[in-house]
Amino acid sequence: MDLEALSHDYEIWLYGSRARGDADHRSDTDLLVIGDHPGGLQQATASAAWPRPVVSFYNWDELRRMWSYGSLFLDHVRREGRPLRRCHAYPERFSTYLATLPPFERARRDLDGFRLALDEGEASIAGHGWADVELQMLATVARHAAILGCYCIGEAAFGRLRPFEIWGEAAAWDIDDTRSLALGSVSYRFTPLGAPKWMTLEIGANRWLALVRRLLDEMEDAVDQYEATLHRAA
């Protein structure tokens, strides 16, 4: 057995909008590289085949830990990912992980974390923090929260807008509120820090932050019910 070759073995998976087929001019190329040697990472990032590659690199030990708690990221790859390169030694290794992924165990912990992040972000904006930085971080919080909410109600969704749309529909939000939350999140995430556009974006920030808080408040029941289901199944 060539241990050297094994240690350099890796997998590459495409996920995100380019795997889904709804990539646009703003889209990066989301690549997952799994291996115990950074050579795979270097190969993936050096590839000229994909525009703006954003590479998530995990070794097999990290991957196993993520699998153990039913990682939502792995669930995303399971639902939408495409293999670009499989391990030579064990080509079904990652696929097997995906096929046997257990339910996500950290919904409550994540929701509590999102709430703390929102509290701290709002306090920073009210204090001496920079609104563009805080809003950009909170836009990621909002998106992750919407993804978690959709997962908990059994309608898993990823992407830039879809999780907000699904949650809004499930929670009977006014369409304008859903749109404000979703589009605000996109604007805050993709506007470069310090850009003049932030002066305009900050005008609607209070309303957007209130919508994020509403999202988190409403998710309490969804997370409680989801975790009750998990405990019953255990």
Next chain:
Amino acid sequence: MINTRRHCIELLRAVEAAGEDPALSYQARNRLRRALIALERGPRGMRAADRPPVDESAELRSRVQSLMQRAQHLCQPSEALDARWRHDWSEVQAEVAALARLLAT
């Protein structure tokens, strides 16, 4: 008016506090970014006579840039990844603590 150095030290201490608890790895990532931006830009409402900390010291600037690069690896875009955070946190914590000490001198 805010004391720039004291404000940045407080932000760095908040990073250290979050980093000790794996359940707070999501917060640690945000707190680290908040602290590094404050070091680069200075706090909002900074006294007119103050400059952003990175402009005062080449060593500070170098440490902040190094920490920003390390944080990028540590904070994958898709996952809180507390396992990696626990493993690499000791190095980040040492750099955060060193930054706080540098600011305090």
